[in-house]
Amino acid sequence: MKAGIIGATGYSGIELVRLLHFHPNVDLVKIISNSKNGEEISEVFPHLSNIFQLELSTLDIDELAKGVDLIFLAVPSGISKKILPVFMEKEIKCVDLSGDFRLKNPEDYEKWYGGRTADKHYLTQATYGLSEIFKEDIRNAHYIANPGCYPTAALLGLIPALKNGIIDKDSIIIDGKSGASGAGRKAATATLFAEINENVKAYKLGKHQHIPEIEQILGKVSSEIINITFTTHLLPITRGIMCTMYTKLQGTTSEEKVIDLYKAFYEETEFIRIRDAGRIPAIKEVSGSNYCDIGFAIDERTGTLVIVSCIDNILKGAAGQAIQNMNLMMGWDESLGLTAAPSYP
Numbered sequence: 001m002k003a004g005i006i007g008a009t010g011y012s013g014i015e016l017v018r019l020l021h022f023h024p025n026v027d028l029v030k031i032i033s034n035s036k037n038g039e040e041i042s043e044v045f046p047h048l049s050n051i052f053q054l055e056l057s058t059l060d061i062d063e064l065a066k067g068v069d070l071i072f073l074a075v076p077s078g079i080s081k082k083i084l085p086v087f088m089e090k091e092i093k094c095v096d097l098s099g100d101f102r103l104k105n106p107e108d109y110e111k112w113y114g115g116r117t118a119d120k121h122y123l124t125q126a127t128y129g130l131s132e133i134f135k136e137d138i139r140n141a142h143y144i145a146n147p148g149c150y151p152t153a154a155l156l157g158l159i160p161a162l163k164n165g166i167i168d169k170d171s172i173i174i175d176g177k178s179g180a181s182g183a184g185r186k187a188a189t190a191t192l193f194a195e196i197n198e199n200v201k202a203y204k205l206g207k208h209q210h211i212p213e214i215e216q217i218l219g220k221v222s223s224e225i226i227n228i229t230f231t232t233h234l235l236p237i238t239r240g241i242m243c244t245m246y247t248k249l250q251g252t253t254s255e256e257k258v259i260d261l262y263k264a265f266y267e268e269t270e271f272i273r274i275r276d277a278g279r280i281p282a283i284k285e286v287s288g289s290n291y292c293d294i295g296f297a298i299d300e301r302t303g304t305l306v307i308v309s310c311i312d313n314i315l316k317g318a319a320g321q322a323i324q325n326m327n328l329m330m331g332w333d334e335s336l337g338l339t340a341a342p343s344y345p
């Protein structure tokens with residue numbers, strides 16, 4: 001199958017290039033960049049020297065549509081909503097990594113992202129691609145709204161407890177922490193070395209664009225209105241996300257019972273690893289892989305279940321999950337091209 005990437009020079013885009021080059025069923029034939037038009041990808045990114053050669057070109061939608069079966073859009077939110085509808089009209093399969101097609105309520109998009117949402121006709125055609133939770137919908141989809149990085153970690157950690165009624169839906173607090181690559185490759189003061197090194201900052205308090213996305217999906221799986229408290233922090237590391245989640249338990253239970261429940265919930269999945277009692281995951285234990293590792297602790301004094309969920313933001317939080325969704329859409333094994341173990345340390 002022939003694939004193309006729009007936004008191949010960004011952090012998610014270049015990770016898609018690396019993963020798709022080694023994917024057994026994909027021929028990566030088009031890589032699009034406005035800023036590096038005409039340059040060889042391995043000249044712009046020397047880590048690909050002697051591995052992958054292809055010239056970057058500017059976006060010509062008609063020409064691109066003629067040459068590929070599937071497109072990945074790895075461009076900023078606000079850009080995809082202008083491009084994806086054109087591919088929808090041409091019935092070319094797409095996986096969009098941006099936030100433009102995730103929120104189904106136009107008012108939410110306007111409030112949290114700013115600007116007008118995509119037309120409803122196109123918005124409703126995009127399937128939310130949280131691979132493990134909406135597998136059957138994704139298998140039948142043509143267009144995927146790939147989840148945000150924080151929502152992937154948070155939702156995979158919360159959904160089994162919420163769906164099984166073991167936590168109070170009104171008591172969800174998510175403490176999210178991300179490496180700097182989550183902010184993308186564009187130059188910005190907030191992600192300068194001198195700003196993040198030996199520092200940790202909280203940001204976008206009560207204003208993060210992933211709040212409505214997490215609430216939308218928790219609401220969908222529980223059929224209830226869910227409001228969360230969500231705070232994000234920037235860590236002095238390159239890759240990785242940790243979401244530590246605090247929720248009140250409904251009644252009493254044990255860590256072993258919670259672990260058994262999660263292991264049963266994710267029994268059929270490839271990339272979720274549920275930790276045994278007392279073994280809390282760390283970012284380094286998933287970095288460079290498509291895994292999401294989840295661990296638990298119960299604070300019996302306060303009746304609180306603490307859930308810790310870790311992913312690599314560029315893999316399971318972006319390019320890795322995008323490929324997992326492509327595999328599902330194409331009817332292939334969902335782990336094709338994604339079997340690398342985490343790189344440690």
Ligand SMILES: NC(=O)C1=CN([C@@H]2O[C@H](COP(=O)(O)OP(=O)(O)OC[C@H]3O[C@@H](n4cnc5c(N)ncnc54)[C@H](OP(=O)(O)O)[C@@H]3O)[C@@H](O)[C@H]2O)C=CC1
Binds near residue numbers: 012033075077099
């Ligand atoms: N980084 C992460 O951890 C995650 C990112 N995402 C989402 O994935 C998408 C890509 O993110 P990321 O890789 O971090 O972003 P980057 O900022 O690293 O890269 C953005 C890419 O988009 C291209 N681009 C920028 N502006 C335009 C434009 N106006 N028209 C067309 N192309 C444009 C740039 O290429 P050029 O200027 O060369 O054309 C570049 O290749 C975003 O929507 C982001 O929200 C989702 C989950 C996690």
Ligand SMILES: CC(=O)N[C@@H](CCC(=O)OP(=O)(O)O)C(=O)O
Binds near residue numbers: 098149150179183209
């Ligand atoms: C560290 C950092 O800045 N991370 C970004 C994650 C961006 C992202 O994935 O956002 P989309 O929803 O637009 O895809 C943030 O917190 O906004």
